[in-house]
Structures are given as C-alpha cells and as structure tokens.
Amino acid sequence: MYSRLKSLLFFLPVLLTGNLFSVVFATNDSLYNILSQSGSSQLSSNLNIIFQDLLRTNPSEGLSLGLRIASRIENEKNEKLFADYCYYMGSFQLRLSSEDISESYFSKALQIRRKQNDTEGLIRLLIKYAYLKIFFSDYNASSEMLMEAENLNENQKSPFHKTDINVAKAILYYIVEDRVVADSVIKAAITEAEYLGYEEGLNLALEHQGIISIALKKYDEAETVLLRAEKSVIAIGDKLMTAGLYDNLATLYTFMGQSEKAIDYVKKGLSLKKEMNYKWGDIVANSILGSVYFNMGKRAEALKLLEESFTVIQEKGYKRGIRTLASILANLNERAGNADAALKYFKIYKNISDSLRLEENLMIIESRKVEGDQKKKEAEIEKQAATARLNNLYITAVLFAGLLSLFIFVYVWLNRTRMRNINNGLAEKNRQLATDNDELEDLHQRLEKTGAEKNMLFGVFSHDIKNPVMAVMGYSEMLYEDYETMTVQEIRENLLKAKNAGVNLSNLTDNVLNWSLLNLDRLTVKNEVFAPAEVADKVLNIIESHAALKNISVISMADSAIRVSSDPNLYALLIRNFLTNAVKFTQPGKTVELTILMTDDTLITVIKDQGLGISDEIIDEILSGKAKSRRGTGSEKGTGLGLIICKAALEKLSGTMEIESALNEGTRIVLRIPVSEVTA
Known part of the structure; x- marks a missing residue:
C-alpha cells in the first residue's frame, strides 16, 4: 500500500498540470x-x-x-x-x-x-477521453477507448496518433501496476517521437518515462529523461509543462534523498504556477514539500504544509485530491507516531474511497440504463444493488484483514527502516574516517616530497652551482697570473677546463629553470618546424668539451633531411640531458652514439653508450621518476633534476622512453615522440 501512496504522490503533478505550451x-x-x-x-x-x-x-x-x-x-x-x-x-x-x-x-x-x-477527430477525442477515464479509475473504459483509437488508426496509419496512443497506454499500464510493460511501451513511444521529430509527443513521453522510471526506482534514468524534457520545454517557452516537470523533478529528488534540489525545483515550479495564476500550484508544491521536509526530519513543518493543502483541497471538494492527501497524511502521521491523526486521515481516506467507488458504480449502472426496457433496467439495478451489498460485506471483511496486515507490515517496516538508517549512519561515518585518513596520507606524502625537493634545491645552490663557478674563477685566475710562464698547450687545457665548467653551470642552470617551470606547471609545448639533426649538432657543440676531457667520441647519425613540427627546446633539453648522462657514465676512450630517424609519424631518438650500465632496479626508478643522482666514471656529480625534467618533458610531448642496459657493457635509450613530419 505504501508504494501505491508514493505512486499517487508523484502522479498528482501530472494530473493537475497536464501538457501545455x-x-x-x-x-x-x-x-x-x-x-x-x-x-x-x-x-x-x-x-x-x-x-x-x-x-x-x-x-x-x-x-x-x-x-x-x-x-x-x-x-x-x-x-x-x-x-x-x-x-x-x-x-x-x-x-x-x-x-x-x-x-x-x-x-x-x-x-x-x-x-x-469523423475518424481523425474521433481518434484525438478517444485518447483525451481515455486520460479522463484513468482519472476516474475506470481503467477498463480507458483501455477500451485506447483499443478503439488503435483500431481506427490501423486505417488512418498516422504515426503521430500511434505515438500518442502508446504514451497513454504506458500511463494506463503504470496505473494498474504493470510497470515493466509501461516502461517498455513508453520507451517505444520515445523512439517513435524522436524518429518523427514529433516534439510535443516526445516531451510528454519523456515526462511519463521519468514518472515510470521513478516507480521502478530507476532514479538515474528518471533524472536523465526529466532533465532532457525540462531543457526541451524551456527552449520552446512551455511554462505550464515546465512547471509540471519541476514538480516531477522535485518528487524524484525527494526519493533520491537530495532534499535541497527537491526544494529548489518545488520553488521554481511554484513561481511559474503563480506567474500563470494556476489554482492548484500551492497544493501540489506543499504536497511535495511536505514529503521532502518529512524526509529531512522537519516533521512538524511537513505535516503543517500537507494539512494546509488538505484543508484547501477539502474546501474545493476535489475528492480524488482529498483521497490522495489523506492517504499521505495517514501514512506520515503513523510514521511520526501520531496515532490519532493517522486514524483520522485514514478514516477520511476510506470514506472518500468508498464514496468514489460508489460513484463509479453508479456511473456503470447509469451507462447500462440505455441498453434495455424499464423493467429490465429495474431488475438489473436491483440485481446490482444486491451484488453490491454482498460485495460490501466481503470488502468490509477484506478491509479489516487488510488493515490488520497493514498495521503489522508498517510496524515491522518502520523498525527495519530505523535499524537500516542507524547502520547507514555508521557506514557513512566509517567512509568519512577512511576518506580523512586518505587525505592525511596524501598530505603527508606531499609534505615529504616538498621537503625533499627543498633539500635538493638547497643542495644545488649551495654546492652544485658553487663548484662550477669556483672552477671558472680558479682557472681564470691561474691564467691571469701565470699565463707568461705557461705553454700554449697548458693554456688550451686550462681554457678547456674553464669552458667545461661553464657548460656544466649552463646545463645546471637550465635544469633548475625547467624544474621551476615544471613545479609551477608552466612547462608548455610550443610547436615549431625544425630539423632534429640541427638541434642535435647544437647540443653536441655544447657537450663536446666535456667528452674531449674524457677522451670520449660522440658520434651523430642523424638524418639531416628530417624536418618535423614539435617543440625544439624540449627536444634539445631531452637529448642534452641524455647525452650528458651517457658521457658521464662512459669510460674514457669509449664511444657514445646518437641516432635520429623517422618511422610512421614518430621521431625516434637513440642514445647508446659503452658505459657502466644500469641495474633493473635503477631502471624502474628512472621510469617512475624517483631516480637519485650517482657519480660518473670521472667522479662527476649530479643533482637528479635532469631525469625528472626529461620525464616531464616526454609527458608534455606525449612521448615514451625505453631503456635497455647491461652492467659494464653500456646502455641504450630509445625516445619515441609523435610528431608531424614536414616535407620540403
């Protein structure tokens, strides 16, 4: 019964507002x-x-x-x-x-x-009349009218009428609790309306799909179709249907437990209905708000709103509205522990239901008066009256048993709901604690990383930058004071050492600058057309002095005909750091090779040395960006910034890095960078 009351609650806005443009x-x-x-x-x-x-x-x-x-x-x-x-x-x-x-x-x-x-007019009238029969709970008559409209349309073959009929049939199936069939029929109607470009039918079908999805507890699906319908009707300026959709969205968010959204949509719908002077606006809004407030724990305020709506609708004598609100108030008062109020409204609900049922029976009797002569009609009426009396006795017994079952069910359901809410609250607190722990762990890791980066930067400035500066100053001072006593060879050697110290200082400065840009998220890609071989030649000119000091040959096998569109500065940064490392870890007298070629829009750069090699453990650290600096074969020191920056630069260029190495044999690094090749 409770699910039935919920169905009445969110179907109420549809019955009251309708489809208007x-x-x-x-x-x-x-x-x-x-x-x-x-x-x-x-x-x-x-x-x-x-x-x-x-x-x-x-x-x-x-x-x-x-x-x-x-x-x-x-x-x-x-x-x-x-x-x-x-x-x-x-x-x-x-x-x-x-x-x-x-x-x-x-x-x-x-x-x-x-x-x-008049077939065309008759089909439209039968569809409209079927909705009215649904409102009167005369589902058999509604079904017969829709079947008649469907049969007439077999000859008419109007796809628009077919869509309208399916929309109405879906609502009928929904009302009689065949909601799975309703869901299937309404989705077919939506597909038909989309194919036809039938905007009016599509908007109505989407709204009804939302209602049916709510009944099936497919809340995400309901939200999607209702928001789609809302966007469409707002675009065409359909205020009354927009107001109805706002009420349905408010009802949806009530069931989803999103009270703030529900209240927001109720207020927007109420504003539109007041703007159009729609007489049922306050009643629908207060009915939905009452349910929202009740779920939020504002029980007194909720019941007040619902009782105000009940008073207004009772004054207007709208029996079906009285029955719906009486059902809701009886249920909510029972949940709130207001037994007297619950009993009061349940009695009203029962009395109105009996009255409406009696009216429906009278309508049936009245419709059959035209079928026979007066004597037959009187006999039929008497027979129906006797049957009605027997039915009333049976219904009274069934109602008594039903009320008892309902009381037991509600009592058990409330207890289960209370325990479920307690368990959900505890689970939510546990989830929150887990989230807080994760955040604290993440903060701890970031603080550790920041501390390590700070220490590394201090080390760079206090030692790694100071050393090449002192070397340049020392060699310069030696040349200034002793050049008259030095041979030409000694002068050239000291100048080469000073130049090498300057190159190291320049590389270190570039790495610190790029590391800073990386941490500030300002290391960006600037695409230009360039020749990778020319970039490689410039890099080789910079590092050749260092290689010469160690008697290492750097051989370039770059294809000078290749021209690509990418970032030449980031590319130069990559090969400079990898070539510097290759020279750093290669034994004197050995060779470092640089190969550049193109394959399928990919620039492939290979740096191969005959150095110390790298263990698998250190390769993993390099690929993860956690490698630490080691001394080279000439006791060269490093900062570890180069590999960090190279990894970031590769990610910016959407490139990849492969490392193949054998200890004491050498290392081969392959860089693959997607580029656009430029032909001359």
Whole structure:
C-alpha cells in the first residue's frame, strides 16, 4: 500500500498540470470579437486555431471564452462545429480539474463524431477521453477507448496518433501496476517521437518515462529523461509543462534523498504556477514539500504544509485530491507516531474511497440504463444493488484483514527502516574516517616530497652551482697570473677546463629553470618546424668539451633531411640531458652514439653508450621518476633534476622512453615522440 501512496504522490503533478505550451494570445474580448464576427464558413477554422492555442497556454481563458461564445455555436446548427466545441470545452474543464463537467462535454462530442464517422477527430477525442477515464479509475473504459483509437488508426496509419496512443497506454499500464510493460511501451513511444521529430509527443513521453522510471526506482534514468524534457520545454517557452516537470523533478529528488534540489525545483515550479495564476500550484508544491521536509526530519513543518493543502483541497471538494492527501497524511502521521491523526486521515481516506467507488458504480449502472426496457433496467439495478451489498460485506471483511496486515507490515517496516538508517549512519561515518585518513596520507606524502625537493634545491645552490663557478674563477685566475710562464698547450687545457665548467653551470642552470617551470606547471609545448639533426649538432657543440676531457667520441647519425613540427627546446633539453648522462657514465676512450630517424609519424631518438650500465632496479626508478643522482666514471656529480625534467618533458610531448642496459657493457635509450613530419 505504501508504494501505491508514493505512486499517487508523484502522479498528482501530472494530473493537475497536464501538457501545455506557451504561446502569445490576445485578450478575451479580442478573441470573442474574432469568433462572434466570423462568418459561418470561417467560424470552424477560427475556433480550432484559437481554442487549440488557449488549450496549450491558458485553459481558464479558453473556458471563459467558450462560455461567452456558446450561444453563437448553438445557433449555427452545425454538428461538426458543435463536436469540436465540446471537445475543446471538455479539454478546458479537464485541465482545470472539473472532471465531471469534462466528461459531459466529451460524451456529447463522442456521440456526434461516431455518428459522422469523423475518424481523425474521433481518434484525438478517444485518447483525451481515455486520460479522463484513468482519472476516474475506470481503467477498463480507458483501455477500451485506447483499443478503439488503435483500431481506427490501423486505417488512418498516422504515426503521430500511434505515438500518442502508446504514451497513454504506458500511463494506463503504470496505473494498474504493470510497470515493466509501461516502461517498455513508453520507451517505444520515445523512439517513435524522436524518429518523427514529433516534439510535443516526445516531451510528454519523456515526462511519463521519468514518472515510470521513478516507480521502478530507476532514479538515474528518471533524472536523465526529466532533465532532457525540462531543457526541451524551456527552449520552446512551455511554462505550464515546465512547471509540471519541476514538480516531477522535485518528487524524484525527494526519493533520491537530495532534499535541497527537491526544494529548489518545488520553488521554481511554484513561481511559474503563480506567474500563470494556476489554482492548484500551492497544493501540489506543499504536497511535495511536505514529503521532502518529512524526509529531512522537519516533521512538524511537513505535516503543517500537507494539512494546509488538505484543508484547501477539502474546501474545493476535489475528492480524488482529498483521497490522495489523506492517504499521505495517514501514512506520515503513523510514521511520526501520531496515532490519532493517522486514524483520522485514514478514516477520511476510506470514506472518500468508498464514496468514489460508489460513484463509479453508479456511473456503470447509469451507462447500462440505455441498453434495455424499464423493467429490465429495474431488475438489473436491483440485481446490482444486491451484488453490491454482498460485495460490501466481503470488502468490509477484506478491509479489516487488510488493515490488520497493514498495521503489522508498517510496524515491522518502520523498525527495519530505523535499524537500516542507524547502520547507514555508521557506514557513512566509517567512509568519512577512511576518506580523512586518505587525505592525511596524501598530505603527508606531499609534505615529504616538498621537503625533499627543498633539500635538493638547497643542495644545488649551495654546492652544485658553487663548484662550477669556483672552477671558472680558479682557472681564470691561474691564467691571469701565470699565463707568461705557461705553454700554449697548458693554456688550451686550462681554457678547456674553464669552458667545461661553464657548460656544466649552463646545463645546471637550465635544469633548475625547467624544474621551476615544471613545479609551477608552466612547462608548455610550443610547436615549431625544425630539423632534429640541427638541434642535435647544437647540443653536441655544447657537450663536446666535456667528452674531449674524457677522451670520449660522440658520434651523430642523424638524418639531416628530417624536418618535423614539435617543440625544439624540449627536444634539445631531452637529448642534452641524455647525452650528458651517457658521457658521464662512459669510460674514457669509449664511444657514445646518437641516432635520429623517422618511422610512421614518430621521431625516434637513440642514445647508446659503452658505459657502466644500469641495474633493473635503477631502471624502474628512472621510469617512475624517483631516480637519485650517482657519480660518473670521472667522479662527476649530479643533482637528479635532469631525469625528472626529461620525464616531464616526454609527458608534455606525449612521448615514451625505453631503456635497455647491461652492467659494464653500456646502455641504450630509445625516445619515441609523435610528431608531424614536414616535407620540403
């Protein structure tokens, strides 16, 4: 029963608001003048155009205009015109929740259209009438009307009518609890509407899909389709349907436990309905807000809102609305422990339900009076009355047993819900503690990394930069003071050492600068057209003095014809650091090779040395960016910045690095960088 009450709650906005579109319309007096002054040949087309617009924008205005023009319609003595008039007046009354009057108009229109074999008009009327029968809970009649419309459309073959019929059938299946079938039918209707570009049918189908998905607890799916429908109806300026979608979204977010979103959508829907002076706006909004507040723990405020809505709808004598709100209030008061109030509203719910059921039975009896003579009708009525009495006795017994079962079920359900909420609260606290621990661990690791980087930077400035500066100064001072006593060879050697110290200082400065840009996230890629061989030659000119000191040959096998589009500075940074490392770890008298070639839009750079080699453990550290500096074969020191920067530069260039090495035999490093080759 509780799930049924929930269904009534979120179906209420759909029944009250309907599917309306916003258009610009003239004043009532202007429209009345147009219709009253139209000739007989123009009256029918003008009435259809004006009433269709008012049906979509302002049914209250349409009803007022229809009552004013009634005498003119009757004087025309035109049955088709009168059937159209009754169709629109019934639709206005349905939109304004005057269902009994609506049925009177629809019944007259149905009789005329069947008589005239107006298939097109009859299909539209049957679909609309089926919705009204759903509202009256006369599901058999609704189903029969939709079947009749479907049979008529077999000859008409209108894909638009087919879509409208499927949308209505989906709602009927949903109401009678066949929600899986409803879900399948409404999705088929959405596919049809999308294929046809039928915007009106698509928007209505999306809204109904959202409602059905809520019933099936497919909340993510419901959110997707309702937000899609919201975007569409806002784009076409459909304020009334937008307001209805806001109510459905508010109901969805209530079930999803997202109270703030639910409240926001309720307020937006209420604002639109107040703007359009929609008389049911406060009632729908307060009904949804009441449920939201109740779930938020604001029980007193929730019950107050629902009771205010109940009072208003009770004053208006809207029995189905009274029944729905009485069901909700009975349920919520029972959950809140207000036994007296729960019993009060349950009695109201039962009385109204009995009254409506009696009205429905009377409608059935009335519809059958025309089928036979007076004696047969009286006998049939008596028979039905006797059957009704027996049914009442049976229903009373069933209701008593049902109430007892309901009380037991609700009691057990509330206890289970309370325990589930406690368990969920504990689980949430555990998740929060785990999240806090993860954040603390992450912060600890970042602090350790920052400390290590700070120590490394201090070491660079206090020692690694100071050493080459002192070397340059020392060799310069020696040359200045002793050059007269030095041989030319000694002078050249000292100048070469000073140059090498300057080159080391320049490389170190570049690495510190690039390391700083990396930490500030300013190391960017600037694409230019360049020849990799030319970049390699410039790098070789820089490091050749260091290689010469160790008697190491650096051989370049770069294809000078290759021209690519990439970042030449980052590329120079990569090969300079890798070649410097190759020279650093190669024994004097050995060879370092540089090979550059292109394969399938990939620039391949290979640096091969005959040095000390690298262990698998250190290779893993290099690839993960955690390698520490080691002394070279000439006791050269390093900072460890070069490999860190090279790894970052490769990532910026979307490149990869492969390392093949054997201890005491040498290392081969392959860099693969995706580029665009430029032809001359």
